[in-house]
Amino acid sequence: MNINNLKLLEAARQYGTPSYLYDGEQIINNYRNLKNALPEFVDVFYALKVNPNVSLVSLLRSKGACTEVCSLTEMEIALKAGSTPEDIIFLGPCKKDYELKRALELNIFALVIESETELQRVSEFAKEMGVTANVAIRLNPDFSADGSPWKMGGRPTQFGIDEKHAVENFGKYLQVPNINIRGIHVYNGTSILDANSVYQNTKYILNLYDTITKRYKTKFTMVDVGGGMGIPYFTNQTPLDIKEFESLMKPLFEEFHAVYPDTRIIMESGRFILGTAGYLAVEVNNIKVNHNKTFVITDGGTNCHSAAAGSGRVVKRNFPMENISATDNAEEFEYQVSGPLCSPDDILGRNIKLKEVNVSDILVVKSSGAYGPTSSPGLFHSHGFPAEILVYNEEMHLIRKKDLPKDMIDRQVLVDFKIQAPILNK
Numbered sequence: 001m002n003i004n005n006l007k008l009l010e011a012a013r014q015y016g017t018p019s020y021l022y023d024g025e026q027i028i029n030n031y032r033n034l035k036n037a038l039p040e041f042v043d044v045f046y047a048l049k050v051n052p053n054v055s056l057v058s059l060l061r062s063k064g065a066c067t068e069v070c071s072l073t074e075m076e077i078a079l080k081a082g083s084t085p086e087d088i089i090f091l092g093p094c095k096k097d098y099e100l101k102r103a104l105e106l107n108i109f110a111l112v113i114e115s116e117t118e119l120q121r122v123s124e125f126a127k128e129m130g131v132t133a134n135v136a137i138r139l140n141p142d143f144s145a146d147g148s149p150w151k152m153g154g155r156p157t158q159f160g161i162d163e164k165h166a167v168e169n170f171g172k173y174l175q176v177p178n179i180n181i182r183g184i185h186v187y188n189g190t191s192i193l194d195a196n197s198v199y200q201n202t203k204y205i206l207n208l209y210d211t212i213t214k215r216y217k218t219k220f221t222m223v224d225v226g227g228g229m230g231i232p233y234f235t236n237q238t239p240l241d242i243k244e245f246e247s248l249m250k251p252l253f254e255e256f257h258a259v260y261p262d263t264r265i266i267m268e269s270g271r272f273i274l275g276t277a278g279y280l281a282v283e284v285n286n287i288k289v290n291h292n293k294t295f296v297i298t299d300g301g302t303n304c305h306s307a308a309a310g311s312g313r314v315v316k317r318n319f320p321m322e323n324i325s326a327t328d329n330a331e332e333f334e335y336q337v338s339g340p341l342c343s344p345d346d347i348l349g350r351n352i353k354l355k356e357v358n359v360s361d362i363l364v365v366k367s368s369g370a371y372g373p374t375s376s377p378g379l380f381h382s383h384g385f386p387a388e389i390l391v392y393n394e395e396m397h398l399i400r401k402k403d404l405p406k407d408m409i410d411r412q413v414l415v416d417f418k419i420q421a422p423i424l425n426k
């Protein structure tokens, strides 16, 4: 059974607002839907950038998910959540020396190399440490996933090595000392709702793997085809057709696996797994009419959930939202739902229809499990980050404490410029 409004309301009242509420059953369902649409030999790596909460990672890990991390902290969270180094990959365009060294010390499954200079650095560290570094070379292909609104490849980006250049130079990479190249990595785009687009993208990457393997007569052991499976946020979007996805992806991977049975196939996913399972709960603090529009002022906005407020988007559309305090038969009205910031852009719902809203009601922004706190300006107005609560097996677990004023102030260092009386205003 999935979470219902009563449970959401109970959690929001018990732990206060603003807060993120996660539906554990939904997280598992989403993960299983993806896993079941793939052959059993394909490993799904959960991308912590989407939501690095250690309990959510632990829940996914308990169901078999592996982890993709982009910083030392994410790597330590993955370990704390029960991931083994064998099931961790580490990528990102700016890895610090201490991060690379920690990854080598742990002997994670693959350090994903984003440039030739990074390959050299890793080689030197591995030599110093007397180890062999397991790596994958990230390629920026000459092909972009056409169903993705955010393209990471197929155009100039800070990610990976250009496909043509890498294919030409792979022989040299294979000679670099203290390096074991497991294979290749491509992550081309995110928020893809078209199964065929993921399929075309994956097919391209598997072909690339085949080309490099044959050209250099080498035996790789891994291919990471990325992912980018999205969820719908707006009324004009339809969910990824998981049946179509399955019917395209299973035969593709099976065919590849028949030729390369020893190659670990990796798909990365975050948004698809967490997105629909998270809710931002906010409380209505005030209602006012301004220039003929009714504003519902809530205690959490852009500072908690910049994506829902449409930050960075030219066309702002509303995330799905509901007044969970309203009775079933309440009448609907049109509102502007704002957050607490002194910014006219701090709007969670524009001209949005909600069941009649009253002060102290709890509103939830749905589809908020991915890129919520992680991509929001939590320091704005010094509000800090909200609490996070996992509802699972009918139980509520506080999985992140809300930042309190003390937590925020303690991070700052006072240089106490003593007031010298009398102050002269010159």
Ligand SMILES: Cc1ncc(COP(=O)(O)O)c(C=O)c1O
Pocket (backbone or CB within 6 Å): 047, 050, 068, 091, 152, 187, 189, 190, 191, 227, 228, 229, 230, 268, 269, 270, 271, 272, 370
């Ligand atoms: C390399 C990489 N892996 C995984 C992800 C997670 O993507 P998604 O949230 O679309 O699943 C991203 C997102 O940008 C990414 O860049």
